[in-house]
Amino acid sequence: xxxxxxxxxxxxxxxxxxxxxxxxxxxxxxxxxxxxxxxxxxxxxxxxxxxxxxxxxxxxxxxxxxxxxxxxxxxxxxxxxxxxxxxxxxxxxxxxxxxxxxxxxxxxxxxxxxxxxxxxxxxxxxxxxxxxxxxxxxxxxxxxxxxxxxxxxxxxxxxxxxxxxxxxxxxxxxxxxxxxxxxxxxxxxxxxxxxxxxxxxxxxxxxxxxxxxxxxxxxxxxxxxxxxxxxxxxxxxxxxxxxxxxxxxxxxxxxxxxxxxxxxxxxxxxxxxxxxxxxxxxxxxxxxxxxxxxxxxxxxxxxxxxxxxxxxxxxxxxxxxxxxxxxxxxxxxxxxxxxxxxxxxxxxxxxxxxxxxxxxxxxxxxxxxxxxxxxxxxxxxxxxxxxxxxxxxxxxxxxxxxxxxxxxxxxxxxxxxxxxxxxxxxxxxxxxxxxxxxxxxxxxxxxxxxxxxxxxxxxxxxxxxxxxxxxxxxxxxxxxxxxxxxxxxxxxxxxxxxxxxxxxxxxxxxxxxxxxxxxxxxxxxxxxxxxxxxxxxxxxxxxxxxxxxxxxxxxxxxxxxxxxxxxxxxxxxxxxxxxxxxxxxxxxxxxxxxxxxxxxxxxxxxxxxxxxxxxxxxxxxxxxxxxxxxxxxxxxxxxxxxxxxxxxxxxxxxxxxxxxxxxxxxxxxxxxxxxxxxxxxxxxxxxxxxxxxxxxxxxxxxxxxxxxxxxxxxxxxxxxxxxxxxxxxxxxxxxxxxxxxxxxxxxxxxxxxxxxxxxxxxxxxxxxxxxxxxxxxxxxxxxxxxxxxxxxxxxxxxxxxxxxxxxxxx
RNA sequence: GCCGUGGUGGUGGAGUUGGUAGACACGAGGGACUUAAAAUCCCUUGGUAGAAAUACCGCGCGGGUUCAAAUCCCGCCCGCGGCACCA
Numbered sequence: 001x002x003x004x005x006x007x008x009x010x011x012x013x014x015x016x017x018x019x020x021x022x023x024x025x026x027x028x029x030x031x032x033x034x035x036x037x038x039x040x041x042x043x044x045x046x047x048x049x050x051x052x053x054x055x056x057x058x059x060x061x062x063x064x065x066x067x068x069x070x071x072x073x074x075x076x077x078x079x080x081x082x083x084x085x086x087x088x089x090x091x092x093x094x095x096x097x098x099x100x101x102x103x104x105x106x107x108x109x110x111x112x113x114x115x116x117x118x119x120x121x122x123x124x125x126x127x128x129x130x131x132x133x134x135x136x137x138x139x140x141x142x143x144x145x146x147x148x149x150x151x152x153x154x155x156x157x158x159x160x161x162x163x164x165x166x167x168x169x170x171x172x173x174x175x176x177x178x179x180x181x182x183x184x185x186x187x188x189x190x191x192x193x194x195x196x197x198x199x200x201x202x203x204x205x206x207x208x209x210x211x212x213x214x215x216x217x218x219x220x221x222x223x224x225x226x227x228x229x230x231x232x233x234x235x236x237x238x239x240x241x242x243x244x245x246x247x248x249x250x251x252x253x254x255x256x257x258x259x260x261x262x263x264x265x266x267x268x269x270x271x272x273x274x275x276x277x278x279x280x281x282x283x284x285x286x287x288x289x290x291x292x293x294x295x296x297x298x299x300x301x302x303x304x305x306x307x308x309x310x311x312x313x314x315x316x317x318x319x320x321x322x323x324x325x326x327x328x329x330x331x332x333x334x335x336x337x338x339x340x341x342x343x344x345x346x347x348x349x350x351x352x353x354x355x356x357x358x359x360x361x362x363x364x365x366x367x368x369x370x371x372x373x374x375x376x377x378x379x380x381x382x383x384x385x386x387x388x389x390x391x392x393x394x395x396x397x398x399x400x401x402x403x404x405x406x407x408x409x410x411x412x413x414x415x416x417x418x419x420x421x422x423x424x425x426x427x428x429x430x431x432x433x434x435x436x437x438x439x440x441x442x443x444x445x446x447x448x449x450x451x452x453x454x455x456x457x458x459x460x461x462x463x464x465x466x467x468x469x470x471x472x473x474x475x476x477x478x479x480x481x482x483x484x485x486x487x488x489x490x491x492x493x494x495x496x497x498x499x500x501x502x503x504x505x506x507x508x509x510x511x512x513x514x515x516x517x518x519x520x521x522x523x524x525x526x527x528x529x530x531x532x533x534x535x536x537x538x539x540x541x542x543x544x545x546x547x548x549x550x551x552x553x554x555x556x557x558x559x560x561x562x563x564x565x566x567x568x569x570x571x572x573x574x575x576x577x578x579x580x581x582x583x584x585x586x587x588x589x590x591x592x593x594x595x596x597x598x599x600x601x602x603x604x605x606x607x608x609x610x611x612x613x614x615x616x617x618x619x620x621x622x623x624x625x626x627x628x629x630x631x632x633x634x635x636x637x638x639x640x641x642x643x644x645x646x647x648x649x650x651x652x653x654x655x656x657x658x659x660x661x662x663x664x665x666x667x668x669x670x671x672x673x674x675x676x677x678x679x680x681x682x683x684x685x686x687x688x689x690x691x692x693x694x695x696x697x698x699x700x701x702x703x704x705x706x707x708x709x710x711x712x713x714x715x716x717x718x719x720x721x722x723x724x725x726x727x728x729x730x731x732x733x734x735x736x737x738x739x740x741x742x743x744x745x746x747x748x749x750x751x752x753x754x755x756x757x758x759x760x761x762x763x764x765x766x767x768x769x770x771x772x773x774x775x776x777x778x779x780x781x782x783x784x785x786x787x788x789x790x791x792x793x794x795x796x797x798x799x800x801x802x803x804x805x806x807x808x809x810x
Numbered sequence: 811g812c813c814g815u816g817g818u819g820g821u822g823g824a825g826u827u828g829g830u831a832g833a834c835a836c837g838a839g840g841g842a843c844u845u846a847a848a849a850u851c852c853c854u855u856g857g858u859a860g861a862a863a864u865a866c867c868g869c870g871c872g873g874g875u876u877c878a879a880a881u882c883c884c885g886c887c888c889g890c891g892g893c894a895c896c897a
Contacts, residue, residue, distance in 0.1 A: 045897050087896060160895075170895040217814055221892075224813050295893070298811065423894090430895065504897065543815080543891055579815095580891080588890095617835075619823055623816070624890065631822065634835045640850095683824070686834035693834090696851095754830040759878045761830055785864095799877060804829050809877045 004643035004719070008607045013718040017119055025732055026078065026121040030532040034075035038533050039066045040512050040572070042541040042549070043081040043128075046107035047088055051114040052589055053597040053615075053627060054581040058540050060612045060715075061578065061621060061681060063120045065538065067714035068676050070121070071738035077533065078121050079515035081128035082108050086504045087170060090434035094467045100434045101461075104131055114599060118608050119717050121734070126518045130507030135514060136436045137458035138524035139506050142556065143428075144439060144451045145563060151197040154449075157427050158188035158266075158290070159473070166471035168431045177291065188290040191473055193429035194438060194500065198555050202226050202421045204569075205554055214575040215622070218546040225547045227422025232406045234415045236261060236313040236322070236340065243269055245313055245324070248335030248420055251344065252405045253398040255317045256390040257362035258340040260352070261324045262306065265289040266332035273324060275310030282307050282326065289328040297328040304329065304351045315340070316414040317390075317405075320360075327351060333424050349380035362390050363398060426552065428503060431475040433467045435501030443488035443495045450490045459497075475499045508549055509556040512536050512571065524565075531567055539572040546577060576679060579624040581615075586626055597627050609716035610636040616681035616715055638689055639716060642708070645695070646723055649702040657701055664694050665704050666745035672711045673741070681715075688712060702727070707739045754805035755780045757789040765806075773800050780806040 007013075020026065030036075041062045044055060066078040084104045093100040108129060115122070128135055146152045160169040164184035168191075173180040198205075206226050209219045231250035238245060245261060263270055265286045274282045285307040289297065306327035313322045322340070329347055330339055341348035343359040352359050363385040364371050374381040384398035393401045409415035429438070439452035439459040452459050462483040464476050477499040478484060488495035510524070516533040517525035541549070557571035582588060583595035590596065602611045614635040619625040668691040675684035688711060700708075706727065713720040713733050724733040748769055753776065755763040763785040767776060777798050780786060786808065793810040800806050 042897090047897095083897070168895080172896040221814055225893085227813095295811080427895070432895085503895065505895095508897085542897090544897080545892095546814085547892060548894065549897080582890090586889085617822090626822070628822065628836075630836055637850095638835085682822095683834080686824075689834055752830080756829080756878070759876090764830065797877065799829095801829055801878095805878090807829075807877050 004640050007643075007719070007722060012722055013119060013603075013608050014117075016718045016721050017116060020121075020732070020734075021116075021124070023732075024125075025734060027123050027125050028075055028077050030529060031075045032532070034073070036533060036537075037066070037069045037074040037076045038512075038515075038535075038537050039069070039076065039078050040515075040536045040539040041080075042545060043083050043508070043511060044111060045086055045088075046082045046084050046104065046111045048092060048103065048107055049591050049596065050107075050110050051599055053599050053602065054589060056118055056599060056612065057581055057615050057621075057625075058542070058578045059115070059118070059120055060615050061679065062538070062540050063612075064616065064676060064681065064714040067121055067717065067734065068673075068738060070734060071710070071713075071736060073737065076121075077123060077126075077515065079126050079128075079512075080115065080120070080122040080124065081126075081511055081515070082111065082130065083504065083508050083511070084108065084129055084131040085435045085502075085507055087172075087432070087434075090432060090467055093434070099463065100467065101131065104129075117603055118599065118612065121717075126515050128511060128514050128518055130436075130504075130511065131434075133458040133460050134521070136507065138514065139436050139502065139510070140439045140452075140457050140459060141454060141524065142510060142560065143436075143502065143506070144454075145565075146196055146559065147440070147449070147451055149559075149563060151200065151559065152428070153195050153197070154192050155195050155425075156190045157193045157195070159191050159193075159431070160186050161189040161473065162186050167469040168473055171293070174293075177293070177296075186291065189473065191429075191431070193427050194498075196426040196428045196555075198426045198552070199421055199423055201555050201558055202228065202423050204558055205423075205551060208554065208558065208570050212570050212575070213573060215577060218550065218575055218577060221546050222551055225423065225551065229420050229422070231418055231420060232402075232409075232415050233336065233418040234316070234340070234409065236316065236414075238269075238273060238324070239312045239314065239321070241273060241311070243272070245269060245338050246336045247338045247340050248418060249340065250420075251398075251402075252409075252415070253384070253387060253390075253393075253401045254342045254344040254362055255315070255340070255405060255409070256387075256393075257342040257344060257360040258315050258317070258322065259320060259343075259360055260322045260341045260348075260357050261313045262327045262330050262339050262341050262348070262351075263309075263324065264330040264332040264337040265326045265328055267326070267337045270309065270326055273309050273311040278308060278310040282309060285326060285328075292328060294331060297331065304347060304354060306351050306355060308355075316409060316412060323357065325351075325355075325357075334422065335420055343377065343380065344382050346380045346382055353377075360389065362387060364388050426555075428506075429500035430503050431469050431473060432501055433461070433464060433469075433476040435504060436506055437461055437477065438498040438500055438502060440498040441486055441488055441495040442498065443491060443493060445491050445493040446488060449498070450488055450495065453489050456489070475501060477501070505549065505552050509553045510560070512539075512553075513557075513560075513566065535568045535570065536572045538574045538576070540576045540578060543577045543579070546575075550575065576622070578621050579619075581618070582624055582626045584627055589627075597629070602629075602632065606632050606636050607639075607718070609719045610639055613639065613685060613715045617685045619682055621679040621681055635685075638685075638692065639719060641692055641696070642712065643719065643723065645692075645700060645705055645708075646726065649700060649705045656699070658698055661695060661698050661700060661704060663745045664691055665707060666741040669707065669711065669739045669741035670746065673738070676714070685715065709733065710736055710739050751803055753780070753803075755783060755786055756805060756807045757786060758810060759807070762786050762789055769803075773802075776800050776806060780808065 039062045041058050066076045070076045089100050089103055092103055160174055162169050162179040162184055164182050165179055174186055179186050206228060209222060229250050231248060232252045234247050235244040306325045309324045311324045313324055315322055343349055343361055344363055359377060365381055365385045373379045387393045387396050387401050393405060406415055406417055437459045440449045443450050462480050464480055467476055469475055470478055484497050486495050486497055513525050517529035520526055554571060558569050560566045561569045610632060614632040617635055668687050671687040672684045709720045709723055721733050750766055751769050753765050753767055754761055755765060763783045765779055765783060777800060790810055795810055797809040
């Protein structure tokens with residue numbers, strides 16, 4: 001008799017993987033007779049380090065779901081691919097002088113080997129690679145659609161610049177405000193960059209959330225990120241200048257207390273209105289601000305700093321002169337980059353105290369004690385309240401007053417209602433090599449950016465000698481003059497290619513569409529394929545992607561829908577997310593910490609099935625889980641026991657049918673079926689363990705064993721397949737149908753009830769399931785343990801919660 | 811700081827339309843088998859007291875609502891994810 005260990009030692013898992021591949025059982029076509037199911041995971045970035053034990057968590061979970069859906073008769077597409085452009089590969093190339101494309105190819109091969117080792121039911125014939133010109137041809141094509149529809153534009157945007165390395169840095173490459181490689185100083189520099197107008201889709205992206213089944217926190221995060229707010233835009237005239245300062249506010253009820261103005265250091269009017277005697281101070285302040293991140297600038301705890309421009313504005317509500325200051329906590333890209341400042345904002349309040357700027361009040365709290373402190377400027381009162389010092393608006397609540405004040409100021413021609421979004425347009429340029437080239441040519445004669453014609457796509461990356469960005473801030477492509485200098489596709493005159501590349505978000509913003517028809521040369525996918533596969537039925541991914549990637553890809557899909565290229569506005573019907581797998585000790589796994597657990601080692605020691613099942617058993621799927629190899633041992637024992645049951649059911653003295661076992665089995669079918677849908681993999685497995693424990697004492701028949709195997713097969717596909725074959729079947733267990741439970745085995749004859757006296761558990765009683773309320777109460781009150789607590793006291797109330805407990809109050 | 815999320819035995823966790831806290835697993839202790847070890851199987855295992863029955867305590871901390879709170883409300887503390895050029 002072969003043991004489970006023999007099976008593993010003889011590479012039994014690999015044998016089945018090869019058989020599945022030969023028989024193409026996971027490859028799918030657009031079968032119109034079957035209901036489709038498209039399960040999506042976030043495709044991995046193929047790093048040089050290979051797969052680590054965190055990757056298999058979402059992959060296995062979706063594999064379990066897809067295997068179950070397949071057994072339920074759906075036409076399941078479970079696709080895989082690689083999101084392979086990106087900084088780490090480029091930095092590796094810079095360090096070693098190797099070509100990023102070559103490194104990427106190796107990494108993808110390694111990832112592919114590892115993923116196949118884990119036995120996922122991917123349709124490998126549809127695998128995509130974002131760095132493949134056949135793929136990014138369409139990334140470029142979609143970008144050109146944005147250009148053609150006026151949703152791409154160039155704008156000066158600050159980039160991080162390392163003064164000593166003389167290259168632009170990603171935010172991640174800045175550690176504590178200094179360059180990660182050399183530790184040198186970093187400053188902000190302006191550079192013209194391609195932008196995508198995602199803000200034009202802000203409302204659509206917000207509304208679309210109402211129609212999809214995303215975990216609630218993902219919706220909340222997206223809504224907060226888009227950050228729609230309704231307020232007013234208000235103009236302030238400047239003494240001695242024609243220009244006006246436009247300010248956005250959601251608290252127009254505080255306009256009567258506005259005593260000063262604060263501009264972002266980058267505000268375009270700063271230079272113009274700064275008086276010469278203030279110039280040095282202002283210039284110094286701007287320089288300092290340019291080295292700080294938004295995070296540092298807006299941190300509430302840090303002491304506020306500011307500088308005075310020397311100019312004054314006029315408050316249109318009160319006529320007061322308002323000194324104009326600059327402060328770095330005001331961000332240029334939010335609202336209008338300017339605020340009116342008053343005593344009802346904590347940051348303004350604090351700043352006014354530091355610089356002795358006069359303050360006024362226009363809102364009072366209802367609480368008199370608090371008002372006493374507010375009145376004396378001891379504390380800031382930023383909440384809404386009742387208006388004071390506000391002319392005809394005195395006595396109104398903030399909410400009543402706001403629309404009235406806007407109307408009043410609008411009549412004066414200085415204010416209007418304004419909807420604002422926190423969402424900003426998307427900086428789409430990178431001064432890097434390893435990304436999709438932006439297929440645009442600048443033509444002096446035409447005086448515009450001209451799109452590379454569709455028939456010339458893909459515009460491939462030229463091979464370069466050096467992958468470092470140039471010290472002018474241009475991408476390495478700028479040094480390739482042969483490549484840069486080209487003909488204008490429109491007029492045929494001299495043109496220069498755009499040398500920036502796309503961010504690595506680009507390839508992942510539409511990849512699920514390519515899975516539907518990955519080899520199409522005529523379109524990113526055929527209409528037939530797009531219509532058949534439609535929306536992604538279930539998309540699972542990391543929490544770290546619930547804002548950016550999810551929003552960007554929804555944006556691309558909505559845009560493609562609007563221009564008639566895809567059938568649905570929303571790409572994903574359902575979105576769930578998983579927690580990270582942390583190293584032992586609760587730290588993040590990383591190469592630098594040397595705490596990475598490699599799945600290769602785990603599969604070699606325990607087998608893919610045990611690894612898969614353990615990863616699903618570790619803990620709640622949507623929460624972080626700490627790796628513990630010892631836990632794998634327990635799961636391996638569980639699989640061993642199931643393997644060994646084979647000898648029991650196949651022996652001469654096979655067990656007789658036992659109604660109790662059958663009842664436990666049907667409870668297990670119900671639990672596993674429901675838990676998989678709710679991502680409760682850990683409890684599904686725990687239930688199967690309970691069942692196996694039960695069976696060890698009470699026996700199991702061959703039919704019952706086969707059902708158990710089917711329930712386990714999504715988690716441990718190799719082992720169950722092998723047992724299935726040895727039971728005499730010559731077709732895959734994958735093609736069997738998912739077990740159904742029968743309600744009649746779920747009903748219990750007797751139930752156990754808890755009896756509480758004054759909220760404390762004092763006894764349990766065994767009663768018939770259909771017992772009447774009166775009988776229950778009588779039984780409960782008659783129980784000796786209950787009598788002990790009730791004797792000599794008044795029974796005030798007896799509560800019976802059906803099927804649960806009896807609560808006696810004395 | 812802002813947005814989101816979590817905190818339950820020695821450990822991972824189960825249990826949340828309020829209703830028997832600790833399922834399942836790891837670890838630990840004891841036993842069987844073995845010349846021995848490994849593997850396997852059986853028993854015990856939240857804390858304190860007790861031979862036991864049982865009692866008291868116990869879900870980050872402090873309050874509150876309720877016959878009843880891990881679950882609901884208020885106020886804190888701590889961890890994790892995101893914050894727009896990591897993917």
